[in-house]
Amino acid sequence: MVARRIRVRGLVQGVGFRPHVWRLARALDIAGSVANDGEGVVIHAWGDAATLDGFQNRLRDGAPPLARIDSVQAWPHDGPAPCGFTIAVSATGTVRTGVVPDAATCPACRAELFDPADRRQGYAFGNCTHCGPRLSIVRAIPYDRANTAMAAFPMCPDCAAEYANPADRRFHAQPTACPACGPRLWLEPAPDAGTDPLDAAVALLRAGGIVAIKGIGGFHLACDATNTKAVVELRRRKARDAKPFALMARSVDEVGRYCQLDDTASTLLLSPAAPIVLLPRRPDGPPLPDGLAPDQDHLGFMLPYTPLHHLLLARLDGPLVMTSGNRSDEPQVITNDEARDRLAGLADAWLMHDRAILNRLDDSVVAIPSGAPVILRRARGYAPAPLPLPPGFDGLPPTLAMGGELKATFCLVREGQAILSQHIGDLENAAALDDYRALLRLYRDLFDFTPAVIAVDAHPDYLSTTLGAALAQECGARLVPVGHHHAHMAACLVDGGIGLAEGGEGALGVILDGLGLGTDGTLWGGEILRGGYRGVVRAAHIAPVALPGGAAAMREPWRNLVAQLRHAFGPTWRDQAAPVLDRLPVPASVGVLERMMETGTNAPPCSSAGRLFDAVAAALGIHAARIGHEAQAAMALEALARPHVVAACPYPVALAPGDPLVVGWRPMWQALLADLQAGEPPGLIAARFHLTVADALVSAALRLGAGPGTLVPLSGGVPQNHIILAEIQARLKTAGCRPIAHRQVPANDGGLALGQAVLAALMASAG
CATH class of the missing domain: 3.90.870.40 (DHBP synthase)
Structure with a gap:
């Protein structure tokens, strides 16, 4: 007989994993114990070597539905063999285990809910180790009842018996309750x-x-x-x-x-x-x-x-x-x-x-744009399940990334894993900012996490950036600013499982969003970046157009229409714009906008793809005056275009040679305005615009040398548009390229922190 200490890491607490180990050990006549601790699950096992080998190999077989085993390691162990196999009391220690996301009611609990013979029939708070609240009720690790909101509800004798029975699916189900003892x-x-x-x-x-x-x-x-x-x-x-x-x-x-x-x-x-x-x-x-x-x-x-x-x-x-x-x-x-x-x-x-x-x-x-699920907002049910990092990211210093300003999340990276927080919201809202601070404290406590590196967006005025700077000073961490669009690109590469060796350089990232601060100090938003994890250069971009009124232009699409037309046709733009002049909701203000653009007063240049979509929507009379939420006009434009995509063809564009290559829209605007003048259906015009964007960006990528095998990550909020994503992917695949799309983390700023964390950790490791 030999003894081993077996360490299981992953999502293995609060999911019925210890009873699974207990049942397996008893079936194989193995003596010992299993317990939760700060690193996951630890097993002490006595048996002959061949039986223990089989036991280790079978730990993954038949594991509970909410469990995820990341690693199983074993070492020789000393000591006399105990009698039988037991489930031991949880131990404390350095926290390296994950917290399981909240899970929907399982079939067994749902059946009990409507079973007149069951004592939980009609009870609104039934659950077991396969379902129910997790992150929403936890305040500390180990994940035991005393560390959850259920500490306020002492178990009745019936629930306590189920809780103590390893053969019951409610064994150590921390939120377990019934009408006699639980929430009302x-x-x-x-x-x-x-x-x-x-x-x-x-x-x-x-x-x-x-x-x-x-x-x-x-x-x-x-x-x-x-x-x-x-x-x-x-x-x-x-x-x-x-x-x-x-x-x-x-x-x-x-x-x-x-x-x-x-x-x-x-x-x-x-x-x-x-x-x-x-x-x-x-x-x-x-x-x-x-x-x-x-x-x-x-x-x-x-x-x-x-x-x-x-x-x-x-x-x-x-x-x-x-x-x-x-x-x-x-x-x-x-x-x-x-x-x-x-x-x-x-x-x-x-x-x-x-x-x-x-x-x-x-x-x-979650959306399903091309037959595969894509997470648009990652929160209940997914967070805070750790994301395994691709090959090459072991040994990085513990890094905290603070995310962006909108759709805020933060991310912890340690030991080859990334823990992305749930969606928090826009930090410009005071309550969301308070929530962000509270959740950051919670995650650091839950995961016993002290960062050596703190990553922030390169924009100095983002609230997440200022918070990160203060936290770095407080805990002595190294502060690393990360370019907004480089972080998007890295997040997509990680999400696509591209390792450091493969994605270190040579990719062409197509990054399309509202805006973010570029490395030259201007506002970017329609970029093709050449490089990878180790660094990027701006290889191509959408022609910068004024953002008249700054933040006001993000709420009022007609401003972007005026800016686009003036940029395309110069001071005489009104002569070309007759088909849309009556769609400008505040004609008297157009002159003010022109003067702002002439003098550069509160009208910074911006290569935003998002604002281009707003401008085209305004030209078609879609929410031209004002939008009530981000991307409202673009979403309506996509829905309008969808039935016409098959019959549409793209408008022409201008690709101005240079370093970087510049995509200009003057030919598109000429043709689009002609279509409006001719009375073409708005849906057809919207479809032609979508195909134009996809065609122009892929043409630019091919002009830059993209070809068979080239990695092309697609990130930013705009690729959440189903038409844009599908059309770009199809064109790239035809050219033999390898388009990479987001799957597990949002393409918008909700996934930004993942890219920030990986890049900052690499920069810090490189010195």
């Missing part, structure tokens, strides 16, 4: 005596009311998604003019009534992450209010992911709007008192419970 549900204002709070909430929803519902990661505001008056009223109360609402349906079949589904979409909807999935509407589906997703041809659906949601939807005949419980642009509220205060005037009633939400988690959003 109520409705405010209180319904009539004897009325079930869920029944009362459903009656309100059926009558067109709006109900604030406390979920896992925050409150939602819900209304009947088939009731036009309720949807309009919810928009009015939230002051949310156009941003699409998320929907929740009881089943995949119900989603399929309204949207086109395939196996990939169904699998995503039913996955433990249970994200919002953007799906194309069925043209023959039942009618839904236009106000759910104005100007859009996709709807965002999710399935119930808590027992409370399942009980609620089972009482209804159709889908619900389930939008974030907040006032416009604020973070989702998470406490009962916050909900009573901040959602007053928005909700007619509050469906609440007394299990605390310790950590805010928005719903994740």
Whole structure:
């Protein structure tokens, strides 16, 4: 008989991994113990060498559904063999394990919920080791009940027996509870005596009311998604003019009534992450209010992911709007008192419970642009699962990246893994900034993380940059500014699994976004970068155009239209622009804009792809005066274009030779204005514009030498446009190139911190 100490690292706490080890050891007649500690799971095992070899090899077989094993290591161990195999008390130590994301209700718990013979029938807070809240209720590692929001709920004898039985699926399920001992549900204002709070909430929803519902990661505001008056009223109360609402349906079949589904979409909807999935509407589906997703041809659906949601939807005949419980642009509220205060005037009633939400988690959003899932917002269900870094990134110093200003996230890199935080929001909002600070403290505590390097965006005025500088001074870390678009490119390479050796240099990154500070001190946003992880140069870019009014131009697309036309045609641009002059909402202000551009007053040059989309949308009369949320005009333009893409052909462009190569749009504007003058359908013009952008950028990449085998990462917010992404990928593949698209992290600024962290760690390692 020999003894071994076996270390298992990965997502192995709070997922039933110790009972899995216990059952396997007993089946093989192995003596010893298994325990959680700060690094994951540690096993002490006694048996003959061949049996222990088989035991180690089988640890991955039949592992619980939420577990992810990153490594299994073994060393000789001393000591006498114990009798039998036990599950030991958790130990503390340096934290290197991961925290499992919150997971949707598993099939077994869902079956109990509707089983009249089960003691948890109708109970809104049932869960087990395969499902339920995780990050949202945890405050420390090890992940034990005392370190969660469930510490406030002592277990009853029945729950305690399940919790202590390794053969039960609730063994050490930290949030486990039942009606006798767990959280309780109520409705405010209180319904009539004897009325079930869920029944009362459903009656309100059926009558067109709006109900604030406390979920896992925050409150939602819900209304009947088939009731036009309720949807309009919810928009009015939230002051949310156009941003699409998320929907929740009881089943995949119900989603399929309204949207086109395939196996990939169904699998995503039913996955433990249970994200919002953007799906194309069925043209023959039942009618839904236009106000759910104005100007859009996709709807965002999710399935119930808590027992409370399942009980609620089972009482209804159709889908619900389930939008974030907040006032416009604020973070989702998470406490009962916050909900009573901040959602007053928005909700007619509050469906609440007394299990605390310790950590805010928005719903994740996933799209399927070319048959493969792409995460647009990474939050509940995905964060904070660590992302393994590709080959070549071992041995980097522990690095914290602070992310950007919008769609903020931060990222921890250590020991070949990246831990990207959940989506936090726009740091210009004071509440989001407070949330960012709180989550940063939480992650550093949860993962016992002290950075040696802190990465920040090169823009000195970003709040994330100033916070990073202060933190670097406080903890003695090295501060490393990272170029905005280089970080986008690196994030895409990492997301695509491109290792350091392969992606160190020689790639051509097509990076398209709203704007970011370039290495020359100007604003960039439509770039082709040559290089890789070890450094890049600007090889090509969109022609810079003035941004008249600065931030105002990001809210008012007509400003960008004036700037684009004036840049294309010079001072006599009005002679060419007759077809669109009547679409300028403030004609009297055009002269002011011209003077701003002539003098350079509050009109910085910017090579933004995002502003080009706004300008074309304005030319077609789409939200020319003002947009209510970022990319509203571009999203409407994409939806308008989609039916016409097959029949469209691109407009001409100008590729000005030089170093860098410059993509100019004058020929496109001439042809586009001629189409408008000729009365061509706006959808066809929109489609031709999309193909023009894809064609121009690929032509530029080929002019720069892209060919068979060339890596071309595609990043920034614009490649989240399905048409742009598909058309660029198709053209690159035809040329033999290897386009790399985002999958696990957002292409927009939500993934920026991942690229920052990897680049800063490499720079620090190089000295």
